[in-house]
Amino acid sequence: MEKTIDELIQQLKTDDDFDREEALGQLEVRSEESFDSLVEALGNRNKKIRRYSAQVLGYIGDERAIEPLIVVLEDNNKFVRREASTALLRIGEPAYDSLIELLNHENWRVRGAAAWALGGLGKEEAIESLEPLLNDESGFVKAGAKSAINQIKESN
Structure with a gap:
């Protein structure tokens, strides 16, 4: 059954x-x-x-x-x-705009998760939005932004 x-x-x-x-x-x-x-x-x-x-x-x-x-x-x-x-x-693509918006979220967990996900999407235009996070107060967010930028650059 x-x-x-x-x-x-x-x-x-x-x-x-x-x-x-x-x-x-x-x-x-x-x-x-x-x-x-x-x-x-x-x-x-x-x-x-x-x-x-x-x-x-x-x-x-x-x-x-x-x-x-x-x-x-x-x-x-x-x-x-x-x-x-x-x-x-x-x-994928339908989530892109929402993920970009989340990079400014007050919660570091949300900012970091959005950064990590954007790296996997591989869209070069996301780099500009990710770069400010390299100076974020959260180490998790910084690491996510750095990883995402590197992943995007490698995929393009």
Whole structure:
């Protein structure tokens, strides 16, 4: 019997890699049916559910997930934030303008995550927006900006 979307989302918190991968795959395949529940799961109390819901949204690549994923960049868990940043990178071009705007966010975690994601997009015009972050008060943001600029230059 096929599992419900809610059952698959609950399965994301398992420690069994095989079971979690099965749930990730099913949620991706059933993206039309699972999208809204995955967005809702970004606010779940369980960090694994938030993390892997962000991952699936990145695999799905629907630009409607951009705003909810941006909110998750402020999550207290670094793995959840990293997965949200990676998901925005996977969504690609539609997330670019939002990521550029986030470089001015008051939260260093958000600025840093945006910088790291922009590096993966490889758009040369992002360098101008990233350069001021090389003097950011946060070491994480500085490292993200430096890495992003180098990654962009290497890809072009």
